[in-house]
Amino acid sequence: MKQVHKRFDNKQVKEMFKKYEQGKLKREALEEILSIKRTHFFRLLKQYRRDTEGFNIEYKRKRITNKLEEETNNLIVSHLQKQHDIIKDVHTPIHRYNYSLIAQEILKKNNLKVSVQTIINRAKSLGRCKNISKHNKAHDRSVLTNNIGELIQHDSSHHLFAPHALSKWYLITSLDGFSRLMLEARFVEREGSIE
Numbered sequence: 256m257k258q259v260h261k262r263f264d265n266k267q268v269k270e271m272f273k274k275y276e277q278g279k280l281k282r283e284a285l286e287e288i289l290s291i292k293r294t295h296f297f298r299l300l301k302q303y304r305r306d307t308e309g310f311n312i313e314y315k316r317k318r319i320t321n322k323l324e325e326e327t328n329n330l331i332v333s334h335l336q337k338q339h340d341i342i343k344d345v346h347t348p349i350h351r352y353n354y355s356l357i358a359q360e361i362l363k364k365n366n367l368k369v370s371v372q373t374i375i376n377r378a379k380s381l382g383r384c385k386n387i388s389k390h391n392k393a394h395d396r397s398v399l400t401n402n403i404g405e406l407i408q409h410d411s412s413h414h415l416f417a418p419h420a421l422s423k424w425y426l427i428t429s430l431d432g433f434s435r436l437m438l439e440a441r442f443v444e445r446e447g448s449i450e
Contacts, residue, residue, distance in 0.1 A: 259291060259312050262289075265310065269307070271285055272299070330367065331361070331373070334357040334360055357369075410430070422444075425444070426440060426442055
């Protein structure tokens with residue numbers, strides 16, 4: 256249901272209510288034309304009857320709702336900068352912004368609710384919304400097997416998986432060559448044979 260003032264001007268709506276008052280137009284028909292429900296119809300009718308000449312359907316906000324307070328803006332910018340630093344760090348595998356995490360952090364640490372879309376809009380205005388590609392060419396090897404368990408592929412990657420961790424860890428994964436399902440994944444401090 257679109258807002259009335261975006262589809263009709265004051266003169267048109269006044270004319271419709273005038274016809275309604277003269278009995279030339281039924282309430283149901285007017286509600287359908289204006290795409291409004293009964294309650295909204297009677298609210299507008301009351302407003303029309305109170306001041307026929309000054310009747311105005313233009314909607315004016317009492318306060319600005321899309322302006323960020325300076326404190327909120329500074330929090331968003333600060334969190335975006337932290338994520339930017341993490342993304343730029345070549346030792347971390349993180350390459351995209353996590354706007355939901357920023358919203359959660361602001362709520363948790365500052366007891367302030369900020370929508371994810373607000374954070375995204377702020378990131379765009381700062382030029383902080385582009386993901387950074389850190390990956391080299393993806394693996395192009397594929398091994399075809401005939402049965403589950405016939406071949407288990409092991410892989411290892413060495414990264415600073417948690418941005419605030421003090422050291423890098425190895426992530427060792429085991430992948431079934433037939434189903435391509437991950438059988439196991441574990442973090443270890445040093446590579447070696449699994450016992």
